[in-house]
Amino acid sequence: MDKISGIWVYLAASPLLWLLLTLVVYLAGQWLFRRSGGQPLFNPVALAIMLLVTVLLLTGTPYATYFAGAQFIHFLLGPATVALAIPLYQHRARVRQLLLPISVGLIAGSITAILSAMSVAWLLGGSRPTLLSLAPKSVTTPVAMGIAEKIGGLPSLTAVMVILTGVVGAVAAPTLLGWLRIRDEAVQGLAIGVAAHGIGTARALQISGLAGAFAGLAIGLNALLTAVLAPLIVQWLHLTP
């Protein structure tokens, strides 16, 4: 028994265990998602996060210890963002053809995302730090954290809001777009990307390469736009300290 707990103490503190566990839990989430016949509610990211949170709580492992291992996966967000240039290049003709609809849709979506998140939370009695952490929730994680810091939100809380937003978008957006009779995959992709960044893009890539390319385009452009708009909107609403 002493020996086993000794091994656990060693492993629990090493990056190896948490890195491996993240990969295994992701594979399990994907397996469940496929087994469910692609049921949107069985979102692999949401399943994986819930499982990992349960394990950390049961074993009393601090997030910092977990992240020491998981950071190797987190780091790949950077090169993956750069890699979005490839689907964009492959669909350059369609992007050029739709330059105006893309620009206007993007601006409308970006403003809607910031204003609607803050106003709904405000109506339901959300606190100021929560409102400010929600403002950049539709933007990809690293940028959203930077924006939150700039406008007085809590960057680590924003990271969580961003992920939850992505899961909501990935789960619900395809159904919603179906109800709205939006069949153009370029439009589907852009809408999912603006609202639900990379997790939405992962879902859009399952629709088609074209939808994925437009979602990827939306991540980059919405990151730029929200970085400019969020501080202005916060100032306009007199929410700055």
Added chain:
Amino acid sequence: MIGALAVLLAFQLVGEILVQISGLPAPGPVIGMVLLLLVIYGHGALPDALRTTAETLLSHLSLLFIPAGVGIIQHGARLAGEWLAIAVALIVSTLITVAVTALVMQAIIRRQPGARRDG
């Protein structure tokens, strides 16, 4: 594969440096993406190794968000206190954003002469 990964990291690095120098509001990787797009465009062809590496990485994009998502564990108290405001705000705002973006974009495509409606 390794060469392609090095290319992606190199563009990210250049992006990060440019952001540090210029104080642009955008993150380094997004600038790196724009630069890589311009370079492939100028080059006129997409190398196979770069394409396959990018496709592999992007097919597992959702995995990369898990470590940050587990950070939810640090915010138990705030989430317990404000869970309703946060949950409703996230769901309503995300759905409205999807709808507004799609409907606005679709409306403008329909006004564009010669643009295809579907596909």
